Amino acid sequence: MSETIPMGALRVGHGFDVHRWSDDPERAMILGGVTLSGPGLDGHSDADAVTHACIDALLSAAGMGDIGSWFPDTDDRYSGANSVELLSQVATALAQAGWAVANVDITVICDQPKIGPHKAVMQSNLSAAAGASVTVKGKTTEGLAGLQGGVQCQAVALITQRTTQIGAS
Numbered sequence: 499m500s501e502t503i504p505m506g507a508l509r510v511g512h513g514f515d516v517h518r519w520s521d522d523p524e525r526a527m528i529l530g531g532v533t534l535s536g537p538g539l540d541g542h543s544d545a546d547a548v549t550h551a552c553i554d555a556l557l558s559a560a561g562m563g564d565i566g567s568w569f570p571d572t573d574d575r576y577s578g579a580n581s582v583e584l585l586s587q588v589a590t591a592l593a594q595a596g597w598a599v600a601n602v603d604i605t606v607i608c609d610q611p612k613i614g615p616h617k618a619v620m621q622s623n624l625s626a627a628a629g630a631s632v633t634v635k636g637k638t639t640e641g642l643a644g645l646q647g648g649v650q651c652q653a654v655a656l657i658t659q660r661t662t663q664i665g666a667s
């Protein structure tokens with residue numbers, strides 16, 4: 499064991515996100531900060547469901563709200579926003595609140611596109627933004643009805659408290 503984990507409370511957080519396919523053939527498909535071929539996903543920001551689930555898991559673990567309260571889809575500032583940059587902002591906010599990210603693990607549930615070939619770059623993008631290990635794996639639904647209309651993601655994050663006196667909620 500060469501890695502030193504800060505002492506303090508451990509907190510786990512879960513994130514979930516889903517975006518449906520866009521009708522706009524020009525819309526880019528972005529997952530985990532990687533631009534993929536194929537139809538894009540509908541959403542106010544870049545609709546990066548992988549990164550959104552990661553953000554929600556982290557915010558939830560810290561008890562700091564959720565992606566909708568931080569980056570409202572009614573706010574024009576986040577129209578077409580780069581979600582990996584939003585993840586960086588959230589990671590910075592967690593650090594300022596005294597939390598260190600231990601790791602995040604994300605499952606991407608979709609039949610298209612195939613995640614495997616892009617996994618390494620997604621992990622690299624997200625790990626850099628989160629400042630900790632982020633792992634990504636893809637699961638197909640084997641064509642199960644109802645899941646072919648978009649991309650679902652689930653994420654779990656573990657964070658540790660750097661100090662014992664973080665503002666009471």
Ligand SMILES: [Zn+2]
Nearest residue numbers: 515546547550
């Ligand atoms: Zn989303």
